[in-house]
Amino acid sequence: MKRIIIKEEYCIGCRLCEIHCLVQHSKSKEIIKAYKGEYPKPLPRILVEEKSHLSFALQCRHCEDAPCLEACMSGAMHRDKDTKAVLCDEDKCIGCWMCLMVCPFGVIKRDATGKKIASKCDLCFGAEKPVCVVNCPNEAIVFEEVKEPLPSAEAVKPKLLTDKLLKIKDKSEYLIIGNSAAAVRAVEAIRENDKNGSILLVSDETHHAYSRPMISYLLGGKVKDSQMYYRTKGSPNDFYETNSVETILGRKVIKIDTQNKNVVLEDKQKIQFEKLLITTGCKPIxxxxxxxxxxxxxxxxxxxxxxxxxxxxxxxxxxxxxxxxxxxxxxxxxxxxxxxxxxxxxxxxxxxxxxxxxxxxxxxxxxxxxxxxxxxxxxxxxxxxxxxxxxxxxxxxxxxxxxxxxxxxxxxxxxxxGVSPDISLAKEAIGIKTNRGIVVDDHMQTSIPGIYSAGDCCEAKDMLLNISRPIAIWPNATKQGELAGSNMSGVEKSYKGSFAMNSVELCGIPTVSAGITDPPKEKGYEIMEFEPPETEDKAEHKPVIYKKLVLKNNVIIGMIFVGDIARAGIYTGLIRDKVNVADIKENLLKEDFGLISLPKEYRKHMVSGSGIEV
Structure with missing residues (x-):
């Protein structure tokens, strides 16, 4: 895979990359028309940051472990099978802004056209080289092959197990209960490591895998039925076919027999398993x-x-x-x-x-x-x-x-x-420990070896509160599903923990929140807030903007952004990595705050191996 490499020492801050990127992604492809004749004005997919004598260009890193892919609830964010670039399918994007919230580089924007779609670098898809690379006068932007390319699509695509699939409905090497984010991501992780092991997925719903956070969009008529399906490109069934997954849909598991390693369906059918993953999600209160x-x-x-x-x-x-x-x-x-x-x-x-x-x-x-x-x-x-x-x-x-x-x-x-973790199956099973949710270790394994749990039904590490608790959000479910699938298929990975975060647009107002947002009034918490000054012109309409950061011991532990959520992912990255922001505190809520504002050592850590040389 080729990736754009930014060389800070050669960047002179001329912003020609921004200009050519804007023109490339305009309708007219002509500079005068793009800047003066198109409304709304197109956005460049690359951003030049400057501070004192420093400057460098910043665009999507097309990360190997891309957080935007995990967070995207509609499946709009996807990796192109040929170029390995992370792209956004505009027809699938619903403007939930979770990608914007989790991108630690702050390079995903809200599109200016009013279509509520995410805007990001697409490596000038279809062109031999991105225009920013071609037009950089000082060769501060280059397009090079990465040293460790991602595996090809063919390398990870399993062969269909036609004969074997007919025989596994009473027995499966990998049995998954549930059919949402955690289950889907677990299937993908298993197939990355085990191309031939039998996978059987059982769900009490008749629908193929779909995006639960989009239910409200379906009710409101904002998406069609066909847009609800998750990880599909054509038929709703193609995810299962591509990954050689057998399914039993519309039938409920009523018992897990941990001693004999089988589950019992509502029609009394028994299914043996070698490894079991419980992803039963939540139930409404x-x-x-x-x-x-x-x-x-x-x-x-x-x-x-x-x-x-x-x-x-x-x-x-x-x-x-x-x-x-x-x-x-x-x-x-x-x-x-x-x-x-x-x-x-x-x-x-x-x-x-x-x-x-x-x-x-x-x-x-x-x-x-x-x-x-x-x-x-x-x-x-x-x-x-x-x-x-x-x-x-x-x-x-x-x-x-x-x-x-x-x-x-x-x-x-x-x-x-609200909702509560659906732990009824685990609670009645012998030996599976439950609390508010199903208790798992750092490998997403329950108290019974070989039985795992992931997603909204389990409780896992909250890195801010230092406790285990359910955090029912889509990115957590996908990450936990990935780790469970990896560990089930023999590749050991540990869960580092997470924290609560939400992104939602209400009445046209985009909002994000993360971590501890409204702490008790006690010593040790520091609150930073920003609201733009009121204009004297009462007739002038300005969007409502409110930003708040919660800090403890000079570390950000919570945030609320209302109205302006640009570059929110940088802040969630600072929360996740527990960065001491004492030296940059006064700049945190300034309009020009960006990656270049971060402590130098952290910036080096952030971008190491990701394309920026600092």
Whole structure:
């Protein structure tokens, strides 16, 4: 694989690379038209950073272990099989911005066209050399073969095991329960190491592998059914076929026999295994409330949930919806209904939240307030410090009664209080240790040798809190699945831990949060905040921007960005690597903060082997 190499000592900061990159990715491919005749103006995929006498160009490293690939929930980020470049499929990108949040180089941008797609270097796909390389006058940017190229697509593609696959439904070397992010990534990791071992995947859902975080986008009509499938290019089944995976879909595992190394399905069929991976995910929390069994009451954590909700709205002409829960699940459900309103529905939405504000587990009061204001401007009613006493109706829901006796008319209700790890199978199995989630070691192995767990159902190391706990987010599930698959297939890898982080756009406002965002008021925490000054021109419309960093002992342990999330991945990288930022603290929230602002030794560590020579 060829990679762009940046030589800092030769860079003179002329920015010709930016100019030619912008023109290359414009519609006209002409410099005057690109700069003066196209709106919105195209973005360069390369960025020149300058500080004092230093300057260097920065673009996507096309990392071998690319975090954007792990974080992408739609499958838009992918590696080209021929060039090995990491590319973004614009037709699949939904603008969730998780890639932007996890890129430690801060080189993925929000596209300026309003299409809500990620913008990044594509190595001028199809050209002999990238234009930045061709037009650098001082040869500070070169295009060279890396010393240790990635394995070719053919090298990792397994042969189809046609005869063997017919015989493995009662026995499999690798048995996987579940069919989402962790399971899919585990399959890929197993196949990287074991081309011929039999893999059997069992799921109680009938759908092929799909992206759960996109359920709200499906409900809101922002994506089609075909876009829901994960790791597919044509048929929904091609992921399994490519990786020689046998599947049993629509049938539930009801028991794990750890002593005899088999599982029992709901129809009493037994399947033997050599290695087992449990990726049962989460289940929605539904409180014990009188009337919860009435028609018109839903959760929204599965594909079928979105289908049922949309059908109910259409068939019953829903005009009033209540959402119980003001966290991320509840607000993504709210976004879905608002999107339906934009398409012609007229649904009045009421959000009921037990806490004193929405997003209390993710944001601080200021950030929550920004989103609350935006939701209210979009016609949503928000009731905080509120508890539902009962749901009233005959066959279908008619109203929600609060403990204050306040009544809210409703044609539909969505429970969005949260989720809990689905550990029922493991809890009933002999010898598998469980707590809030399935307990695993650094190799994602449970207390029973040969049985592993990954994803939302397990609890693993939180590197900030120094405890094991479930962190139910997509990037964690994919990473844990990868490590579980590697260890199951004989390649030892250890999980370094993770921390909570979320990226979501609400009412057109992009937001990210990571780590400890609202710490208790005690000695040792330092808070840094930024809000742009108010303009004197009241008629001038400016986006709401709020940034906050939480530090302890000069190390960033948390962040909230609202409105402007550019280069957020640099900050999550600083959190992950526990970098002492004492010497750069005053620059952390400046507009020009970038990789060049980081401590020199850390910058060297960051880019070592990744293309920049410093």
């Amino acid at each position: 539904v409180p014990e409330i009188k009337g919860k069994g009435l028609h018109g009451i839903f959760t929204v954590t599965a594909w079928d949930d979105a289908v049922k909700i949309k059908k109910y709205i259409d068939e019953n002409k829903v005009k009033k919806a209540v959402i119980i829960g003001g966290g991320l699940i509840g607000l993504k459900a709210t976004e879905s209904l608002l999107a339906l309103n934009e398409k012609g529905q007229d649904i009045k939405i009421t959000i009921i939240e037990l806490a004193d504000r929405i997003l209390s587990a993710t944001f601080d009061k200021k950030a929550s307030g920004i989103i609350e204001d935006a939701l209210r401007k979009n016609g949503c009613a928000i009731l905080t410090k509120s508890t539902v006493e009962k749901i009233a109706g005959t066959k279908a829901i008619k109203e929600v009664v609060l403990k204050t006796k306040k009544k809210i008319q409703a044609d539909m209700l969505i429970f969005a209080i």
